[in-house]
Amino acid sequence: MLIFLDIDGVLIPDRRHETSSWQTDIMKFNSDCLNHFENVLRSYPNARVVISSSWREIFPFEVIPPLFSPDIATRIIGFTPFLNPKNIHQHKYLRHQEVLEYLRQNQAENSPWVAIDDIPEHYPPDAPVVAIDDYNGFDQSSAKVLSEYLT
């Protein structure tokens, strides 16, 4: 099972911006959100995580896994690919297309997957998406929904 994980609004809730220290914590996940997410993964050892966040436009992949706990970091396996800019305008659900392209490039078209995003509109309505409330980020109810997809 592949999990396509967004970061902003998921592991970094928007309420962080209400505190004055957020700029110094720019590369740190919220510990509550991270705990909820990682605890689900610990129950499903076969699940792997692909980062589908805009962070991949800013950071090299190597900086991402160390932001997770060591036992989970090894299960963060990549970024979704960048689509050809010439074709991007054709896609209404860009992030969904990036997921499909990742599956194609990795011969994983038949692999079950689920996306986690605070903007579920990045995906068509019938896609498997755990929609996150961006104010709170990944919380207990997100964990429950994700677990249902992974079971």
Ligand SMILES: [Mg+2]
């Ligand atoms: Mg987001």
